Amino acid sequence: MLGFLSLVNQFLGYFNFNTKLKNRLFTIVGFFANFYFLYAAVLAFQNGRFRWILFVLLFLLLLYFSVLNFLYYFTDKTTKWDISPKVEQLLGGPPQQATADQRAARMVKQPVVPAAGLFNDQHVLPSTLVSSPEEQATIDQFAQTLVQNGYLSLNYDGLSDREIYAEAHKTAKPFYALGQAGVQLPYYTLKFEGRLPVVYAGMNSMDAKPVGHLTAIGMTSVREAEEKFNLALANAYITGGPYKIAGRSGIVEGSEPYAIAVQVAYQEK
Secondary structure (H helix, E strand, C coil): CHHHHHHHHHHHCCCCCCCCHHHHHHHHHHHHHHHHHHHHHHHHHHCCCHHHHHHHHHHHHHHHHHHHHHHHHHCCCCCCCHHHHHHHHCCCCCCCHHHHHHHHHCCCCCCCCCCCCCEEEEEEEEEEEEHHHHHHHHHHHHHHHHHCCCCCCCCHHCCCCCHHHHHHHHCCCEEEEECCCCEECCCCEEEEEECCCEEEEEECCCCCCCEEEEEECCCCCHHHHHHEEEEEEEEEEEEEEEEEEECCCEEEEEEEHHHEEEEEEEEEC
16 A cells, blocks of 8 residues: 555656645545555454454544544644644644744734724725736835835744644645735825726835736725725735745745735725
């Protein structure tokens, strides 16, 4: 069976699958391959050997880990029967509560007042921003400027690789260097050029450049929303960039283009 799994691993290595998809494939293959031990247990039982008990125990143990992998890689759920945290503590890892307290302490920050002011959350919607290749280049350059000026810190919220692995393994999602929620931009505004709502962003109002245009406010088209409401750009965040994800044997690093996520406030005319 181990030879078969090694062959599968070598075969999948020829394809440029992302880590999450590869782990899903290994979970499925491992689940069915585990039944080999159940088959071996039946043969040992028929031959009157007591080794069948060992095969059954091994089958149940691997089945337990297969179920955990299905939870990790196919859902966002966890289970109280997961022994991984206890094993980590036995091997010298930090206590779970201590890790949680340290993470909470690192995340305590002074509230950031948005550049556009404060709006009622009930009248703010996530909106769709579309950027041209030129505007995407502006976003990438803007991100580098934010890093060079110390406004943007790519330190993974101060977490160690061990903590990042635990978090990324639990969610099966990338853990971004700039933080999971993104970082609010120092300056941003919405300008209508004709009927096109263009988002400008920069270090300040003097060097702001277009980074994209709005196509939808929530589930409503911009044109329809503009006819019924007064619109204002409530929040703008930079997202994406370098990230780490939990691989089969440790942390895997990657990167994706930076992006701007926006929220628009609306008020009836």
